[in-house]
Amino acid sequence: MTGLPPPGERCTPELFDAGEPVAVAYAPGDRLLVQVREPAVLAVVSGTQTRIPQEATIVLSSESRADTGHTLFHTNSGGGLACASCHPEGHDDGRVWDLDGEGSRRTQDPSGGLLKTAPFHWNGDMPDFSTLAKNVFVGRMSGPALSVEQTRAMQSWVEALPELPPLRATSEPAVARGKALFESPATACTSCHGGDQLTNNNSSPWAPVRCSRCRRCGAWAGARRTCTTAARPRCPTDSPTPPAAAAISTA
Numbered sequence: 001m002t003g004l005p006p007p008g009e010r011c012t013p014e015l016f017d018a019g020e021p022v023a024v025a026y027a028p029g030d031r032l033l034v035q036v037r038e039p040a041v042l043a044v045v046s047g048t049q050t051r052i053p054q055e056a057t058i059v060l061s062s063e064s065r066a067d068t069g070h071t072l073f074h075t076n077s078g079g080g081l082a083c084a085s086c087h088p089e090g091h092d093d094g095r096v097w098d099l100d101g102e103g104s105r106r107t108q109d110p111s112g113g114l115l116k117t118a119p120f121h122w123n124g125d126m127p128d129f130s131t132l133a134k135n136v137f138v139g140r141m142s143g144p145a146l147s148v149e150q151t152r153a154m155q156s157w158v159e160a161l162p163e164l165p166p167l168r169a170t171s172e173p174a175v176a177r178g179k180a181l182f183e184s185p186a187t188a189c190t191s192c193h194g195g196d197q198l199t200n201n202n203s204s205p206w207a208p209v210r211c212s213r214c215r216r217c218g219a220w221a222g223a224r225r226t227c228t229t230a231a232r233p234r235c236p237t238d239s240p241t242p243p244a245a246a247a248i249s250t251a
């Protein structure tokens, strides 16, 4: 790969003048294929060239996909990061971020119809998207204030993000068993995770869950079964009662 920048050196900024690169692949003869989203082209980069010559560009579509919402979501706010840095492809990076004054927060995936799941953020303290965009883009990301139109464009783009496909086929027996369990009165999951979006849109105050099972009778602390051991663990009274073990069968 003699023609490419030495390891550790970044691609020249000129490369990005070509548009919005979304994928790269090596091709024979020290060449790189760069797929550019907007305008939709496949650029063939070779040697030490810093600009993509017109003739080395294969036009994939003449239809424009320009979208202010997409652009803003992928723009460096000025603080050195974009929304997409933590929400790649509009999903999540699987990381836990230590946010000043908030503590540790795992990135959430905003795809699959965000608006119906309001309020947002783990604390449920963001009543709508514009509050979130302002708080995050300006507050957490040191970006400039967004206009109403820009916020609306970003909201529309995020709202249209398709949900990731499920990991398992719905035809698998384990999926049906899990669904039955999830919807059963024994687990009561649907009392909070109901409807299409699996939420009742309420924020539940959680006591730290330190419940454990009684070592002698197997009952969960806080459950209505009587536990006779002296070492009976105690649960904070306001934490939800885990279901009795006997009620859950994964067989």
Ligand code: HEC
Binding pocket: 073, 081, 082, 083, 084, 085, 086, 087, 097, 102, 105, 106, 107, 108, 109, 110, 114, 117, 119, 120, 121, 122, 123, 132, 133, 136, 137, 141, 154
């Ligand atoms: C540093 C990583 C990071 C960046 C940058 C980031 N997010 Fe997030 N995102 C998170 C984390 C972490 C959470 C959970 C935050 C919390 O609970 O306080 C989250 C939560 C969200 C949620 C809430 C989803 C829900 O179901 O409640 C939305 C929507 C969202 N982010 C959109 C955005 C947008 C839009 C931007 C850019 C303006 C952005 N994020 C920038 C990490 C990030």
Ligand code: HEC
Binding pocket: 122, 123, 182, 187, 188, 189, 190, 191, 192, 193, 202, 203, 204, 240
């Ligand atoms: C009392 C209401 C309530 C019940 C009952 C409940 N949940 Fe939750 N669930 C929540 C809340 C609130 C959150 C967000 C937790 C947080 O902010 O830390 C959550 C989060 C989750 C998450 C993480 C979602 C994500 O986006 O990462 C999963 C998975 C989950 N619950 C599954 C279940 C299952 C399975 C059950 C039944 C055994 C259940 N929940 C019962 C309220 C509930």
